Amino acid sequence: MTKxxxxxxxxRVRSKxxxxxWLTIDIFLPDEQTFERVGRSRVIDPQVIGDIYGxxxxxxxxxxxxALCAIKISFPRPVVQGSLYDRDMHGGQQYAPLLALLVD
Amino acid sequence: xxxxxSETAVVRVLVPVGMLGGGFPPDTIDVxxxxxxxxxxxxxxxxxxxxxxxxxxxxxxxRAAVARDLSVIVPAAxxxxxxxxxxxxxxxxxxxxxxxxxxxxxxxxxxRDLLLNVARIYSEQSSEALVSCLSAGRIHPLAPSAPLxxxxxxxxxxxxxxxGHEPIAMALAxxxxxxxxxxxxxxxxxxxxxxxxxxxxxxxxxxxxxAECGGFCTDAPRSxxxxxxxxxxxxxxxPLSPSAACTPSTVFAHMMYENADPNRxxxxxxxxxxxxxxxxxxxxxxxxxxxxxxxxxxxxxxxxGAAPVGYQTxxxxxxxxxxxxxxxxxxxxxxxxxxxxxxxxxxxxRPHDYDLRILRYGHDAVLGNAEPTKDAVPQEVGIVFTATxxxxxxxxxxxxxxxxxLLHAPLFGETEVxxxxxxxxxxxxxxxxxxxxxxxxxxxxxDPSDLFRVTYSKVPG
Numbered sequence: 001m002t003k004x005x006x007x008x009x010x011x012r013v014r015s016k017x018x019x020x021x022w023l024t025i026d027i028f029l030p031d032e033q034t035f036e037r038v039g040r041s042r043v044i045d046p047q048v049i050g051d052i053y054g055x056x057x058x059x060x061x062x063x064x065x066x067a068l069c070a071i072k073i074s075f076p077r078p079v080v081q082g083s084l085y086d087r088d089m090h091g092g093q094q095y096a097p098l099l100a101l102l103v104d
Numbered sequence: 105x106x107x108x109x110s111e112t113a114v115v116r117v118l119v120p121v122g123m124l125g126g127g128f129p130p131d132t133i134d135v136x137x138x139x140x141x142x143x144x145x146x147x148x149x150x151x152x153x154x155x156x157x158x159x160x161x162x163x164x165x166x167r168a169a170v171a172r173d174l175s176v177i178v179p180a181a182x183x184x185x186x187x188x189x190x191x192x193x194x195x196x197x198x199x200x201x202x203x204x205x206x207x208x209x210x211x212x213x214x215x216r217d218l219l220l221n222v223a224r225i226y227s228e229q230s231s232e233a234l235v236s237c238l239s240a241g242r243i244h245p246l247a248p249s250a251p252l253x254x255x256x257x258x259x260x261x262x263x264x265x266x267x268g269h270e271p272i273a274m275a276l277a278x279x280x281x282x283x284x285x286x287x288x289x290x291x292x293x294x295x296x297x298x299x300x301x302x303x304x305x306x307x308x309x310x311x312x313x314x315a316e317c318g319g320f321c322t323d324a325p326r327s328x329x330x331x332x333x334x335x336x337x338x339x340x341x342x343p344l345s346p347s348a349a350c351t352p353s354t355v356f357a358h359m360m361y362e363n364a365d366p367n368r369x370x371x372x373x374x375x376x377x378x379x380x381x382x383x384x385x386x387x388x389x390x391x392x393x394x395x396x397x398x399x400x401x402x403x404x405x406x407x408x409g410a411a412p413v414g415y416q417t418x419x420x421x422x423x424x425x426x427x428x429x430x431x432x433x434x435x436x437x438x439x440x441x442x443x444x445x446x447x448x449x450x451x452x453x454r455p456h457d458y459d460l461r462i463l464r465y466g467h468d469a470v471l472g473n474a475e476p477t478k479d480a481v482p483q484e485v486g487i488v489f490t491a492t493x494x495x496x497x498x499x500x501x502x503x504x505x506x507x508x509x510l511l512h513a514p515l516f517g518e519t520e521v522x523x524x525x526x527x528x529x530x531x532x533x534x535x536x537x538x539x540x541x542x543x544x545x546x547x548x549x550x551d552p553s554d555l556f557r558v559t560y561s562k563v564p565g
Contacts (some may be wrong), residue, residue, distance in 0.1 A: 018364040020151050020541040026360050052474050063366050068356055074364040076248035082154035083540040087472055089154050097474045
Protein backbone atom coordinates (compact mmCIF):
# COMPACT_ATOMS: atom_id res chain seq x y z
CA MET A 1 0.00 0.00 0.00
CA THR A 2 1.33 3.49 -0.84
CA LYS A 3 2.19 5.57 2.13
CA UNK A 4 -0.10 8.55 2.54
CA UNK A 5 0.01 11.40 5.01
CA UNK A 6 -2.42 11.74 7.89
CA UNK A 7 -3.79 14.85 6.19
CA UNK A 8 -4.66 12.76 3.15
CA UNK A 9 -6.36 9.92 5.00
CA UNK A 10 -8.14 11.73 7.87
CA UNK A 11 -11.60 13.24 7.70
CA ARG A 12 -10.67 15.85 10.28
CA VAL A 13 -7.85 16.52 12.72
CA ARG A 14 -8.23 19.09 15.50
CA SER A 15 -6.54 20.13 18.75
CA LYS A 16 -7.71 22.02 21.80
CA UNK A 17 -6.90 22.69 25.43
CA UNK A 18 -8.40 20.21 27.87
CA UNK A 19 -8.14 22.66 30.75
CA UNK A 20 -5.09 24.94 31.08
CA UNK A 21 -2.67 22.09 31.72
CA TRP A 22 -3.52 19.53 29.01
CA LEU A 23 -3.62 19.47 25.25
CA THR A 24 -5.80 17.04 23.34
CA ILE A 25 -5.74 16.08 19.65
CA ASP A 26 -8.70 14.40 17.95
CA ILE A 27 -8.29 12.45 14.72
CA PHE A 28 -11.49 11.51 12.87
CA LEU A 29 -11.08 8.82 10.20
CA PRO A 30 -13.52 8.13 7.37
CA ASP A 31 -13.94 4.36 7.85
CA GLU A 32 -12.95 1.33 9.94
CA GLN A 33 -10.14 0.33 7.63
CA THR A 34 -8.44 3.72 7.87
CA PHE A 35 -9.10 3.78 11.61
CA GLU A 36 -7.26 0.46 11.97
CA ARG A 37 -4.48 1.65 9.69
CA VAL A 38 -3.86 4.89 11.59
CA GLY A 39 -4.18 2.94 14.83
CA ARG A 40 -1.17 0.84 13.81
CA SER A 41 0.89 3.79 12.53
CA ARG A 42 3.56 5.94 14.13
CA VAL A 43 1.06 8.82 14.30
CA ILE A 44 -0.15 7.49 17.64
CA ASP A 45 3.24 6.30 18.94
CA PRO A 46 3.78 8.06 22.29
CA GLN A 47 7.49 8.32 21.51
CA VAL A 48 6.79 10.14 18.22
CA ILE A 49 4.29 12.45 19.93
CA GLY A 50 6.73 13.06 22.78
CA ASP A 51 9.53 13.96 20.36
CA ILE A 52 7.37 16.37 18.33
CA TYR A 53 5.90 18.24 21.28
CA GLY A 54 8.74 17.95 23.76
CA UNK A 55 6.79 15.94 26.33
CA UNK A 56 7.57 12.78 28.28
CA UNK A 57 6.17 9.85 26.21
CA UNK A 58 5.01 8.12 29.39
CA UNK A 59 2.54 11.00 29.89
CA UNK A 60 1.00 10.61 26.42
CA UNK A 61 -2.46 8.99 26.52
CA UNK A 62 -4.01 7.43 23.42
CA UNK A 63 -7.71 6.49 23.20
CA UNK A 64 -9.28 4.53 20.36
CA UNK A 65 -12.99 5.14 19.85
CA UNK A 66 -13.95 2.44 17.35
CA ALA A 67 -17.64 3.40 17.23
CA LEU A 68 -16.64 6.85 15.98
CA CYS A 69 -13.59 5.77 13.94
CA ALA A 70 -11.75 8.36 16.02
CA ILE A 71 -8.47 8.47 17.93
CA LYS A 72 -7.71 10.87 20.74
CA ILE A 73 -4.22 11.78 21.90
CA SER A 74 -3.83 13.75 25.14
CA PHE A 75 -0.71 14.96 26.93
CA PRO A 76 0.30 17.62 29.44
CA ARG A 77 0.79 20.97 27.77
CA PRO A 78 4.54 21.62 27.39
CA VAL A 79 3.74 25.24 28.32
CA VAL A 80 0.73 26.15 30.49
CA GLN A 81 -2.13 27.79 28.56
CA GLY A 82 -1.84 31.57 28.31
CA SER A 83 1.42 31.77 30.24
CA LEU A 84 4.30 34.00 29.14
CA TYR A 85 5.77 31.42 26.76
CA ASP A 86 2.54 30.02 25.35
CA ARG A 87 2.18 30.35 21.57
CA ASP A 88 -1.37 29.11 21.11
CA MET A 89 -3.86 30.16 23.78
CA HIS A 90 -6.57 27.67 22.87
CA GLY A 91 -4.19 25.01 21.59
CA GLY A 92 -6.28 25.06 18.42
CA GLN A 93 -3.39 24.87 15.92
CA GLN A 94 -1.14 22.36 17.65
CA TYR A 95 -2.31 19.38 15.59
CA ALA A 96 -0.56 20.73 12.49
CA PRO A 97 2.77 18.84 12.89
CA LEU A 98 0.90 15.52 12.74
CA LEU A 99 -0.64 16.20 9.32
CA ALA A 100 2.51 15.41 7.37
CA LEU A 101 3.24 12.14 9.22
CA LEU A 102 3.02 9.13 6.95
CA VAL A 103 0.52 6.38 7.65
CA ASP A 104 1.67 2.92 6.55
CA UNK B 105 -40.04 18.63 45.19
CA UNK B 106 -36.65 18.02 46.73
CA UNK B 107 -35.60 14.37 46.62
CA UNK B 108 -38.93 13.06 45.39
CA UNK B 109 -39.23 10.82 42.37
CA SER B 110 -42.56 10.68 40.63
CA GLU B 111 -43.48 8.05 38.06
CA THR B 112 -43.37 10.64 35.28
CA ALA B 113 -39.92 11.79 36.28
CA VAL B 114 -38.44 13.42 33.24
CA VAL B 115 -36.47 16.61 33.69
CA ARG B 116 -35.90 18.71 30.60
CA VAL B 117 -33.09 21.27 30.54
CA LEU B 118 -32.71 23.85 27.78
CA VAL B 119 -29.18 24.99 26.97
CA PRO B 120 -29.46 27.90 24.53
CA VAL B 121 -25.78 28.44 23.75
CA GLY B 122 -22.35 27.31 24.92
CA MET B 123 -21.44 30.68 26.38
CA LEU B 124 -23.61 33.54 27.62
CA GLY B 125 -23.07 36.36 25.14
CA GLY B 126 -22.40 33.96 22.28
CA GLY B 127 -25.82 34.65 20.73
CA PHE B 128 -28.59 32.37 19.44
CA PRO B 129 -31.77 32.77 17.36
CA PRO B 130 -34.42 34.11 19.82
CA ASP B 131 -37.15 31.76 18.59
CA THR B 132 -35.10 28.73 19.70
CA ILE B 133 -35.90 29.66 23.32
CA ASP B 134 -39.66 29.58 22.63
CA VAL B 135 -39.22 26.25 20.85
CA UNK B 136 -37.47 24.75 23.90
CA UNK B 137 -40.05 26.12 26.30
CA UNK B 138 -42.87 24.68 24.19
CA UNK B 139 -41.04 21.33 24.28
CA UNK B 140 -41.51 21.43 28.05
CA UNK B 141 -38.20 22.76 29.40
CA UNK B 142 -38.10 22.83 33.21
CA UNK B 143 -35.00 25.02 33.40
CA UNK B 144 -32.67 27.08 31.20
CA UNK B 145 -28.98 26.61 31.94
CA UNK B 146 -26.23 28.69 30.37
CA UNK B 147 -22.53 28.80 31.04
CA UNK B 148 -20.88 32.19 31.32
CA UNK B 149 -17.24 31.27 31.48
CA UNK B 150 -14.31 28.94 31.21
CA UNK B 151 -10.55 28.91 31.56
CA UNK B 152 -10.36 28.60 27.81
CA UNK B 153 -10.03 32.31 27.16
CA UNK B 154 -6.92 32.44 29.30
CA UNK B 155 -5.76 33.60 32.72
CA UNK B 156 -6.34 37.34 32.16
CA UNK B 157 -10.05 37.20 33.00
CA UNK B 158 -9.68 35.35 36.30
CA UNK B 159 -6.58 37.40 37.11
CA UNK B 160 -8.35 40.72 36.59
CA UNK B 161 -11.92 39.66 37.48
CA UNK B 162 -13.18 40.99 34.16
CA UNK B 163 -15.26 39.38 31.40
CA UNK B 164 -14.10 38.24 28.01
CA UNK B 165 -17.56 38.78 26.59
CA UNK B 166 -18.97 42.14 25.49
CA ARG B 167 -21.42 43.53 28.07
CA ALA B 168 -23.96 44.28 25.33
CA ALA B 169 -23.80 40.65 24.13
CA VAL B 170 -24.44 39.31 27.64
CA ALA B 171 -27.31 41.79 28.06
CA ARG B 172 -28.80 40.75 24.72
CA ASP B 173 -28.73 37.02 25.56
CA LEU B 174 -30.17 37.56 29.05
CA SER B 175 -32.88 39.86 27.69
CA VAL B 176 -34.11 36.99 25.52
CA ILE B 177 -33.70 34.17 28.07
CA VAL B 178 -34.93 35.74 31.31
CA PRO B 179 -38.28 37.25 30.21
CA ALA B 180 -39.17 34.03 28.33
CA ALA B 181 -38.30 31.83 31.33
CA UNK B 182 -40.14 34.15 33.71
CA UNK B 183 -43.27 34.04 31.55
CA UNK B 184 -43.07 30.24 31.45
CA UNK B 185 -42.45 30.03 35.21
CA UNK B 186 -39.15 28.16 34.92
CA UNK B 187 -35.81 29.10 36.50
CA UNK B 188 -32.60 30.19 34.80
CA UNK B 189 -29.13 29.15 35.96
CA UNK B 190 -26.06 31.06 34.79
CA UNK B 191 -22.70 29.54 35.75
CA UNK B 192 -19.14 30.85 35.79
CA UNK B 193 -20.40 34.42 35.48
CA UNK B 194 -18.21 36.85 33.52
CA UNK B 195 -15.70 34.28 32.23
CA UNK B 196 -13.62 33.72 35.36
CA UNK B 197 -16.50 33.21 37.80
CA UNK B 198 -15.09 35.74 40.27
CA UNK B 199 -17.27 37.52 42.85
CA UNK B 200 -17.00 40.73 40.80
CA UNK B 201 -18.06 38.71 37.76
CA UNK B 202 -21.24 37.50 39.53
CA UNK B 203 -22.06 41.09 40.46
CA UNK B 204 -21.36 42.25 36.90
CA UNK B 205 -23.98 39.84 35.52
CA UNK B 206 -26.31 40.76 38.42
CA UNK B 207 -26.12 44.42 37.44
CA UNK B 208 -27.02 43.57 33.84
CA UNK B 209 -29.88 41.39 35.07
CA UNK B 210 -31.22 44.25 37.25
CA UNK B 211 -31.32 46.56 34.23
CA UNK B 212 -33.28 43.97 32.25
CA UNK B 213 -35.69 43.31 35.13
CA UNK B 214 -36.35 47.04 35.43
CA UNK B 215 -36.80 47.70 31.73
CA ARG B 216 -38.97 44.59 31.17
CA ASP B 217 -40.93 45.01 34.39
CA LEU B 218 -40.03 41.61 35.86
CA LEU B 219 -40.00 40.87 39.58
CA LEU B 220 -37.30 38.24 40.13
CA ASN B 221 -35.93 36.29 43.05
CA VAL B 222 -32.22 36.16 42.35
CA ALA B 223 -29.63 34.00 44.08
CA ARG B 224 -25.99 34.95 43.74
CA ILE B 225 -23.53 32.19 44.64
CA TYR B 226 -19.98 33.37 45.18
CA SER B 227 -17.07 31.02 44.66
CA GLU B 228 -13.94 33.06 45.33
CA GLN B 229 -11.61 31.65 47.97
CA SER B 230 -9.37 33.59 50.32
CA SER B 231 -5.70 32.77 50.09
CA GLU B 232 -5.35 32.78 53.90
CA ALA B 233 -8.00 30.07 54.27
CA LEU B 234 -6.43 28.01 51.49
CA VAL B 235 -2.96 28.25 53.01
CA SER B 236 -4.34 26.72 56.22
CA CYS B 237 -6.13 24.01 54.19
CA LEU B 238 -2.80 23.30 52.51
CA SER B 239 -0.98 22.93 55.81
CA ALA B 240 -3.80 20.64 57.00
CA GLY B 241 -3.01 18.36 54.04
CA ARG B 242 -6.35 19.01 52.31
CA ILE B 243 -5.02 20.25 48.94
CA HIS B 244 -3.73 17.75 46.38
CA PRO B 245 -2.21 18.19 42.90
CA LEU B 246 -3.86 16.94 39.72
CA ALA B 247 -1.68 15.50 36.97
CA PRO B 248 0.74 16.81 35.73
CA SER B 249 1.24 19.36 38.53
CA ALA B 250 3.42 19.19 41.62
CA PRO B 251 2.26 19.62 45.22
CA LEU B 252 1.36 23.19 46.00
CA UNK B 253 3.63 25.68 47.78
CA UNK B 254 1.95 28.27 50.05
CA UNK B 255 3.68 31.08 48.10
CA UNK B 256 1.84 29.99 44.96
CA UNK B 257 -1.50 30.50 46.72
CA UNK B 258 -0.42 33.87 48.13
CA UNK B 259 0.68 35.30 44.80
CA UNK B 260 -2.69 34.69 43.09
CA UNK B 261 -4.80 37.78 42.45
CA UNK B 262 -7.99 35.67 42.37
CA UNK B 263 -8.75 32.05 43.26
CA UNK B 264 -12.07 30.35 42.58
CA UNK B 265 -13.41 26.94 43.54
CA UNK B 266 -15.51 25.06 40.97
CA UNK B 267 -18.83 24.37 42.66
CA GLY B 268 -20.81 21.23 41.97
CA HIS B 269 -24.59 20.97 41.71
CA GLU B 270 -25.38 21.27 45.42
CA PRO B 271 -25.19 25.05 46.00
CA ILE B 272 -27.20 25.61 42.80
CA ALA B 273 -29.83 23.05 43.81
CA MET B 274 -30.08 24.72 47.22
CA ALA B 275 -30.77 28.09 45.57
CA LEU B 276 -33.40 26.53 43.29
CA ALA B 277 -35.04 24.89 46.32
CA UNK B 278 -35.21 28.34 47.93
CA UNK B 279 -37.32 29.49 44.98
CA UNK B 280 -34.75 31.43 42.97
CA UNK B 281 -36.02 32.49 39.55
CA UNK B 282 -32.47 33.22 38.45
CA UNK B 283 -29.32 31.69 39.91
CA UNK B 284 -26.10 33.55 39.12
CA UNK B 285 -23.27 31.22 40.07
CA UNK B 286 -19.60 32.00 40.32
CA UNK B 287 -17.23 29.37 38.99
CA UNK B 288 -19.02 26.06 38.58
CA UNK B 289 -18.40 22.93 36.56
CA UNK B 290 -20.14 23.39 33.19
CA UNK B 291 -22.12 20.22 33.77
CA UNK B 292 -23.39 21.22 37.25
CA UNK B 293 -25.69 23.87 35.77
CA UNK B 294 -27.58 21.19 33.85
CA UNK B 295 -27.27 18.58 36.61
CA UNK B 296 -28.64 20.59 39.57
CA UNK B 297 -32.39 20.29 38.90
CA UNK B 298 -32.53 16.63 37.75
CA UNK B 299 -30.35 15.54 40.69
CA UNK B 300 -32.50 17.42 43.20
CA UNK B 301 -35.55 15.70 41.69
CA UNK B 302 -33.90 12.36 42.42
CA UNK B 303 -32.72 11.27 38.99
CA UNK B 304 -29.62 9.03 38.97
CA UNK B 305 -26.23 10.67 38.51
CA UNK B 306 -25.03 8.60 35.50
CA UNK B 307 -27.54 9.93 32.95
CA UNK B 308 -27.67 13.35 34.61
CA UNK B 309 -23.94 14.13 34.43
CA UNK B 310 -23.66 12.62 30.98
CA UNK B 311 -26.52 14.82 29.75
CA UNK B 312 -24.75 17.77 31.37
CA UNK B 313 -21.54 17.10 29.47
CA UNK B 314 -23.33 16.61 26.13
CA ALA B 315 -25.42 19.77 26.51
CA GLU B 316 -22.87 22.10 28.12
CA CYS B 317 -21.79 23.70 24.82
CA GLY B 318 -25.32 24.09 23.46
CA GLY B 319 -25.40 23.25 19.76
CA PHE B 320 -21.86 21.81 19.68
CA CYS B 321 -23.32 18.29 19.89
CA THR B 322 -25.45 18.91 16.77
CA ASP B 323 -24.59 19.03 13.08
CA ALA B 324 -25.18 22.82 13.01
CA PRO B 325 -23.48 24.32 16.09
CA ARG B 326 -24.38 27.92 15.23
CA SER B 327 -28.08 27.30 14.69
CA UNK B 328 -29.01 27.33 18.39
CA UNK B 329 -28.85 25.16 21.48
CA UNK B 330 -30.29 21.85 22.60
CA UNK B 331 -32.85 20.36 24.94
CA UNK B 332 -31.90 17.35 27.07
CA UNK B 333 -34.71 15.21 28.51
CA UNK B 334 -33.34 13.16 31.39
CA UNK B 335 -35.03 10.20 33.08
CA UNK B 336 -34.03 7.28 35.29
CA UNK B 337 -32.68 5.17 32.43
CA UNK B 338 -30.91 7.68 30.23
CA UNK B 339 -31.48 10.89 28.34
CA UNK B 340 -32.57 12.18 24.96
CA UNK B 341 -30.94 15.13 23.25
CA UNK B 342 -32.40 17.17 20.44
CA PRO B 343 -31.57 20.49 18.81
CA LEU B 344 -33.78 23.56 19.26
CA SER B 345 -33.41 24.64 15.64
CA PRO B 346 -35.64 22.63 13.28
CA SER B 347 -32.89 22.72 10.65
CA ALA B 348 -30.31 21.07 12.95
CA ALA B 349 -29.91 17.42 13.89
CA CYS B 350 -28.30 15.37 16.65
CA THR B 351 -26.89 12.09 15.39
CA PRO B 352 -25.16 9.35 17.41
CA SER B 353 -21.83 10.57 15.95
CA THR B 354 -22.32 14.27 16.71
CA VAL B 355 -23.39 13.46 20.27
CA PHE B 356 -20.67 10.89 21.01
CA ALA B 357 -18.04 13.16 19.43
CA HIS B 358 -18.87 15.86 21.98
CA MET B 359 -17.49 13.59 24.74
CA MET B 360 -14.12 14.14 23.08
CA TYR B 361 -14.37 17.92 23.07
CA GLU B 362 -11.97 19.75 25.43
CA ASN B 363 -11.67 16.57 27.44
CA ALA B 364 -8.36 14.73 27.96
CA ASP B 365 -10.14 11.39 28.57
CA PRO B 366 -13.19 10.82 26.33
CA ASN B 367 -14.67 8.20 28.67
CA ARG B 368 -14.28 9.77 32.08
CA UNK B 369 -15.16 13.15 33.51
CA UNK B 370 -14.40 14.10 37.11
CA UNK B 371 -17.03 16.03 39.04
CA UNK B 372 -16.75 17.12 42.68
CA UNK B 373 -18.57 14.05 44.03
CA UNK B 374 -17.30 11.38 41.66
CA UNK B 375 -16.51 10.41 38.10
CA UNK B 376 -18.81 10.04 35.11
CA UNK B 377 -17.91 6.89 33.16
CA UNK B 378 -19.34 6.76 29.64
CA UNK B 379 -17.29 3.80 28.38
CA UNK B 380 -20.37 1.53 28.32
CA UNK B 381 -22.80 4.17 27.05
CA UNK B 382 -24.75 3.62 23.84
CA UNK B 383 -25.97 6.31 21.47
CA UNK B 384 -29.05 5.44 19.46
CA UNK B 385 -30.90 7.51 16.84
CA UNK B 386 -34.60 7.81 17.78
CA UNK B 387 -35.23 9.59 14.49
CA UNK B 388 -33.08 11.78 12.21
CA UNK B 389 -32.88 14.60 14.80
CA UNK B 390 -32.92 12.97 18.26
CA UNK B 391 -30.45 10.72 20.04
CA UNK B 392 -31.14 8.50 23.04
CA UNK B 393 -28.19 7.83 25.37
CA UNK B 394 -28.20 5.00 27.90
CA UNK B 395 -25.64 3.04 29.91
CA UNK B 396 -23.92 6.05 31.54
CA UNK B 397 -22.45 5.29 34.95
CA UNK B 398 -21.28 7.42 37.84
CA UNK B 399 -18.68 6.32 40.39
CA UNK B 400 -19.00 8.23 43.67
CA UNK B 401 -15.74 9.47 45.19
CA UNK B 402 -14.71 11.53 48.22
CA UNK B 403 -15.84 15.10 47.68
CA UNK B 404 -13.23 17.48 46.25
CA UNK B 405 -13.42 21.01 44.87
CA UNK B 406 -11.12 21.96 42.04
CA UNK B 407 -9.28 25.26 42.44
CA UNK B 408 -8.32 27.74 39.74
CA GLY B 409 -5.95 30.61 40.41
CA ALA B 410 -4.30 33.27 38.31
CA ALA B 411 -1.16 35.10 39.41
CA PRO B 412 0.42 38.20 37.86
CA VAL B 413 3.80 37.67 36.18
CA GLY B 414 4.51 41.22 35.01
CA TYR B 415 3.50 43.86 32.51
CA GLN B 416 4.12 43.57 28.81
CA THR B 417 4.81 45.89 25.88
CA UNK B 418 4.79 44.60 22.31
CA UNK B 419 6.34 45.78 19.02
CA UNK B 420 5.24 44.42 15.65
CA UNK B 421 7.52 44.73 12.65
CA UNK B 422 7.51 43.09 9.23
CA UNK B 423 10.47 41.61 7.36
CA UNK B 424 10.34 41.21 3.60
CA UNK B 425 14.05 41.40 2.67
CA UNK B 426 14.90 37.95 1.21
CA UNK B 427 18.41 37.83 2.64
CA UNK B 428 17.22 38.56 6.22
CA UNK B 429 14.51 35.94 5.79
CA UNK B 430 17.12 33.45 4.61
CA UNK B 431 19.20 34.18 7.74
CA UNK B 432 16.26 34.76 10.09
CA UNK B 433 17.60 32.78 13.07
CA UNK B 434 20.88 34.66 12.87
CA UNK B 435 19.09 38.03 12.72
CA UNK B 436 16.76 37.26 15.66
CA UNK B 437 19.56 35.84 17.80
CA UNK B 438 21.69 38.89 16.97
CA UNK B 439 18.92 41.26 18.15
CA UNK B 440 18.33 39.37 21.39
CA UNK B 441 22.04 38.93 22.15
CA UNK B 442 22.67 42.64 21.66
CA UNK B 443 19.76 43.55 23.95
CA UNK B 444 20.68 41.01 26.62
CA UNK B 445 24.17 42.52 26.58
CA UNK B 446 23.07 46.17 26.75
CA UNK B 447 19.92 46.11 28.94
CA UNK B 448 21.48 45.16 32.31
CA UNK B 449 24.05 47.95 32.23
CA UNK B 450 21.69 50.58 30.76
CA UNK B 451 18.78 49.90 33.13
CA UNK B 452 20.57 48.49 36.16
CA UNK B 453 18.54 45.28 35.90
CA ARG B 454 19.47 41.67 36.58
CA PRO B 455 18.62 39.07 33.91
CA HIS B 456 15.64 37.64 35.86
CA ASP B 457 14.09 41.11 36.32
CA TYR B 458 12.82 41.20 32.75
CA ASP B 459 11.99 38.99 29.77
CA LEU B 460 12.55 39.73 26.07
CA ARG B 461 11.20 37.49 23.36
CA ILE B 462 10.77 37.35 19.59
CA LEU B 463 8.00 35.40 17.81
CA ARG B 464 8.23 34.99 14.03
CA TYR B 465 4.72 34.90 12.50
CA GLY B 466 4.84 33.34 9.07
CA HIS B 467 7.71 31.11 10.16
CA ASP B 468 7.42 29.25 13.49
CA ALA B 469 5.48 31.51 15.89
CA VAL B 470 2.57 29.14 16.35
CA LEU B 471 4.39 25.81 16.74
CA GLY B 472 7.89 26.74 17.93
CA ASN B 473 10.13 23.69 18.07
CA ALA B 474 7.25 21.50 16.89
CA GLU B 475 7.21 23.31 13.51
CA PRO B 476 8.10 20.64 10.92
CA THR B 477 9.00 23.05 8.07
CA LYS B 478 11.20 25.55 9.83
CA ASP B 479 14.02 25.10 7.31
CA ALA B 480 11.87 26.65 4.59
CA VAL B 481 12.52 30.32 3.78
CA PRO B 482 9.34 32.34 4.30
CA GLN B 483 8.20 35.04 1.89
CA GLU B 484 7.44 37.50 4.66
CA VAL B 485 7.61 37.34 8.44
CA GLY B 486 5.81 39.30 11.14
CA ILE B 487 8.11 39.81 14.08
CA VAL B 488 6.34 40.18 17.39
CA PHE B 489 8.75 41.40 20.04
CA THR B 490 7.64 41.27 23.68
CA ALA B 491 9.21 42.96 26.67
CA THR B 492 7.90 41.88 30.07
CA UNK B 493 8.90 43.59 33.32
CA UNK B 494 7.69 44.50 36.79
CA UNK B 495 5.84 47.63 35.67
CA UNK B 496 4.22 48.84 32.48
CA UNK B 497 6.55 51.83 32.40
CA UNK B 498 9.62 49.62 32.58
CA UNK B 499 8.28 47.22 29.93
CA UNK B 500 7.72 50.17 27.59
CA UNK B 501 11.17 51.57 28.37
CA UNK B 502 12.67 48.21 27.38
CA UNK B 503 10.60 48.14 24.20
CA UNK B 504 11.70 51.68 23.33
CA UNK B 505 15.28 50.61 23.88
CA UNK B 506 14.72 47.67 21.51
CA UNK B 507 12.93 49.85 18.94
CA UNK B 508 15.98 51.08 16.96
CA UNK B 509 17.53 47.62 17.08
CA LEU B 510 14.41 45.98 15.64
CA LEU B 511 14.22 48.73 13.04
CA HIS B 512 17.83 48.82 11.86
CA ALA B 513 19.74 45.70 12.96
CA PRO B 514 21.98 44.67 10.05
CA LEU B 515 23.07 41.14 9.27
CA PHE B 516 26.71 40.29 9.91
CA GLY B 517 28.75 41.60 6.97
CA GLU B 518 25.99 43.94 5.80
CA THR B 519 27.28 47.49 5.26
CA GLU B 520 23.99 49.29 4.51
CA VAL B 521 21.67 49.94 7.47
CA UNK B 522 18.29 48.30 6.74
CA UNK B 523 14.91 49.54 7.96
CA UNK B 524 12.17 47.04 8.64
CA UNK B 525 8.41 47.62 8.38
CA UNK B 526 7.09 48.91 11.70
CA UNK B 527 3.35 48.79 12.25
CA UNK B 528 2.27 52.42 12.76
CA UNK B 529 3.32 55.05 15.24
CA UNK B 530 3.73 54.73 18.16
CA UNK B 531 5.08 51.26 17.61
CA UNK B 532 5.00 50.19 21.25
CA UNK B 533 1.72 48.53 22.28
CA UNK B 534 1.05 48.27 26.02
CA UNK B 535 -0.76 45.05 26.97
CA UNK B 536 -1.15 45.70 30.67
CA UNK B 537 -0.63 43.10 33.35
CA UNK B 538 -0.04 39.50 32.30
CA UNK B 539 -1.31 36.61 34.43
CA UNK B 540 -0.67 32.87 34.49
CA UNK B 541 -2.78 29.95 35.67
CA UNK B 542 -0.88 28.50 38.60
CA UNK B 543 -3.35 26.14 40.32
CA UNK B 544 -4.21 22.65 39.12
CA UNK B 545 -5.22 21.28 42.50
CA UNK B 546 -8.22 20.00 44.42
CA UNK B 547 -9.37 20.69 47.97
CA UNK B 548 -10.98 18.01 50.18
CA UNK B 549 -14.26 19.25 51.64
CA UNK B 550 -16.89 17.69 53.88
CA ASP B 551 -19.86 19.83 52.95
CA PRO B 552 -20.31 20.54 49.19
CA SER B 553 -21.63 24.03 49.96
CA ASP B 554 -19.00 24.97 52.55
CA LEU B 555 -16.84 27.07 50.25
CA PHE B 556 -19.68 28.97 48.57
CA ARG B 557 -21.67 31.95 49.84
CA VAL B 558 -25.21 32.69 48.71
CA THR B 559 -27.04 36.04 48.65
CA TYR B 560 -30.76 36.25 47.86
CA SER B 561 -32.29 39.45 46.47
CA LYS B 562 -35.56 40.62 45.02
CA VAL B 563 -34.94 42.40 41.75
CA PRO B 564 -35.67 45.26 41.18
CA GLY B 565 -34.85 45.91 44.85
